Amino acid sequence: MATLLELDDPADPRLRDYRDLRDVELRKSLEGEEGLFLAEGEKVVRRALEAGFTARSFLMAPRWLDGLADLLDRSAAPCFVLPEALIEQVTGFHVHRGALASLHRRPLPGVDEVLDRARSVLVLEDVVDHTNVGAIFRCGAALGFDAVLLAPRCADPLYRRAVKVAMGTVFSVPWTRLPDWYDALPDLSSRGFTTVALTLADDARPVEEAVAGLDRVALVLGSEGHGLSSRWEQSADRRAVIPMAAGVDSLNVAAATAVACYVASRR
Amino acid sequence: MATLLELDDPADPRLRDYRDLRDVELRKSLEGEEGLFLAEGEKVVRRALEAGFTARSFLMAPRWLDGLADLLDRSAAPCFVLPEALIEQVTGFHVHRGALASLHRRPLPGVDEVLDRARSVLVLEDVVDHTNVGAIFRCGAALGFDAVLLAPRCADPLYRRAVKVAMGTVFSVPWTRLPDWYDALPDLSSRGFTTVALTLADDARPVEEAVAGLDRVALVLGSEGHGLSSRWEQSADRRAVIPMAAGVDSLNVAAATAVACYVASRR
Numbered sequence: 408m409a410t411l412l413e414l415d416d417p418a419d420p421r422l423r424d425y426r427d428l429r430d431v432e433l434r435k436s437l438e439g440e441e442g443l444f445l446a447e448g449e450k451v452v453r454r455a456l457e458a459g460f461t462a463r464s465f466l467m468a469p470r471w472l473d474g475l476a477d478l479l480d481r482s483a484a485p486c487f488v489l490p491e492a493l494i495e496q497v498t499g500f501h502v503h504r505g506a507l508a509s510l511h512r513r514p515l516p517g518v519d520e521v522l523d524r525a526r527s528v529l530v531l532e533d534v535v536d537h538t539n540v541g542a543i544f545r546c547g548a549a550l551g552f553d554a555v556l557l558a559p560r561c562a563d564p565l566y567r568r569a570v571k572v573a574m575g576t577v578f579s580v581p582w583t584r585l586p587d588w589y590d591a592l593p594d595l596s597s598r599g600f601t602t603v604a605l606t607l608a609d610d611a612r613p614v615e616e617a618v619a620g621l622d623r624v625a626l627v628l629g630s631e632g633h634g635l636s637s638r639w640e641q642s643a644d645r646r647a648v649i650p651m652a653a654g655v656d657s658l659n660v661a662a663a664t665a666v667a668c669y670v671a672s673r674r
Numbered sequence: 675m676a677t678l679l680e681l682d683d684p685a686d687p688r689l690r691d692y693r694d695l696r697d698v699e700l701r702k703s704l705e706g707e708e709g710l711f712l713a714e715g716e717k718v719v720r721r722a723l724e725a726g727f728t729a730r731s732f733l734m735a736p737r738w739l740d741g742l743a744d745l746l747d748r749s750a751a752p753c754f755v756l757p758e759a760l761i762e763q764v765t766g767f768h769v770h771r772g773a774l775a776s777l778h779r780r781p782l783p784g785v786d787e788v789l790d791r792a793r794s795v796l797v798l799e800d801v802v803d804h805t806n807v808g809a810i811f812r813c814g815a816a817l818g819f820d821a822v823l824l825a826p827r828c829a830d831p832l833y834r835r836a837v838k839v840a841m842g843t844v845f846s847v848p849w850t851r852l853p854d855w856y857d858a859l860p861d862l863s864s865r866g867f868t869t870v871a872l873t874l875a876d877d878a879r880p881v882e883e884a885v886a887g888l889d890r891v892a893l894v895l896g897s898e899g900h901g902l903s904s905r906w907e908q909s910a911d912r913r914a915v916i917p918m919a920a921g922v923d924s925l926n927v928a929a930a931t932a933v934a935c936y937v938a939s940r941r
Binding site (some may be wrong): 451503513538540545546548549550551572649650652657658659661662663664665669670 | 918
């Protein structure tokens with residue numbers, strides 16, 4: 408059972424895991440070095456623990472204790488209890504959904520394990536915005552995708568903002584980093600996937616046509632700013648586009664993923 | 675031609691339009707009372723002016739002047755020029771894309787005007803998140819929707835964050851507020867639109883089937899938290915759902931809109 412520790416000093420060193428949550432650079436180095444990630448909100452904390460992650464600690468205001476009592480009962484980690492105003496001083500902003508947990512990261516699985524029995528896969532090249540990464544996971548989970556593969560520079564799915572936007576689906580959808588950027592797509596092809604790159608390239612065909620009748624599909628998505636690298640665009644088996652109205656730049660990558668996942672889910 | 679005014683005091687009262695951009699409540703009252711809105715980034719500022727909005731003023735660091743020189747040439751508004759560090763003191767955060775403009779709002783058009791010749795319309799009930807409102811506009815514009823109607827409590831499409839996420843499509847897609855919440859959907863039906871509410875209701879049918887073969891369609895979307903009000907859900911002509919994987923709550927409203935707009939664009 409978690410030990411409840413009522414604290415009254417926001418500078419208490421035991422609260423280090425929860426400091427300055429909006430300072431992206433600080434958080435990246437802290438979370439990487441310590442091998443931790445944060446879950447925010449009762450529902451997301453619950454999903455992290457149910458997915459088998461182990462808590463380092465919890466932090467919440469008194470009114471959130473009841474809702475998480477069953478989880479705290481089953482955890483050996485300390486639960487720091489502070490008034491909301493002091494929590495805000497630690498985290499640097501008002502945590503709307505109250506409860507926070509700091510959890511241990513686990514080693515990432517290998518590509519073989521993630522792709523085992525997968526039929527529909529998302530492959531993200533350099534999606535750098537945590538909100539987009541989270542939205543893409545939520546969307547893939549909702550529309551029946553089995554796995555997500557990330558290029559080395561793609562943003563971290565376990566970053567707090569990504570976890571929150573994903574509504575915890577980053578815990579349930581298998582994912583990992585690709586070890587080799589250059590040959591990532593040919594490697595997927597050799598494993599029996601048809602790689603379909605979403606792009607505005609001239610030879611792209613409508614996405615519905617590009618995925619029609621395929622068995623194993625890997626939908627490939629590029630960065631918010633400039634899309635896919637030319638290497639990935641060219642090494643994909645097919646290039647696909649979502650037909651759009653004239654004069655509009657494009658859909659945002661999360662919206663494009665939603666459409667492409669929907670279309671692929673009905674192939 | 676815009677007058678360039680080099681300022682060195684972030685407290686200068688002429689910079690009032692740009693103050694504390696992350697303080698949502700302050701911005702709402704300031705922008706409402708003054709009848710202004712902000713555009714951020716060269717591309718979005720350009721689109722606002724090209725759509726016929728009149729600038730009250732501009733604010734930028736020296737390095738952004740060249741890119742907007744043609745627009746400044748054609749405007750009578752003052753352009754305040756400050757070093758980036760001082761701009762950050764005014765706005766309360768680092769403005770990544772440099773240029774800002776404060777523009778005059780215009781009276782909202784009537785529903786008749788917005789719906790004139792429209793065939794595909796989005797109707798938002800209480801979407802309260804500015805990011806979602808912006809994403810929905812961008813998506814509607816990209817997928818050929820002709821107009822957007824907003825319930826009284828829906829978030830403001832001209833709020834800075836919505837404008838930015840929408841990539842300025844809030845300037846080009848006709849939109850207005852619905853004067854009457856209660857009978858909004860029956861009124862659209864009487865104008866010849868089939869109102870299709872996205873919902874998880876038991877009698878919802880797959881969205882593809884719900885829009886098949888329709889001429890004038892109004893896609894109806896509800897709040898992030900609890901979806902549509904029962905009045906709107908029940909007074910829509912049809913209820914539609916995006917088929918999803920078991921165990922996932924739902925798609926976020928922006929992702930659901932992307933899928934529904936795509937499906938409706940191919941009806």
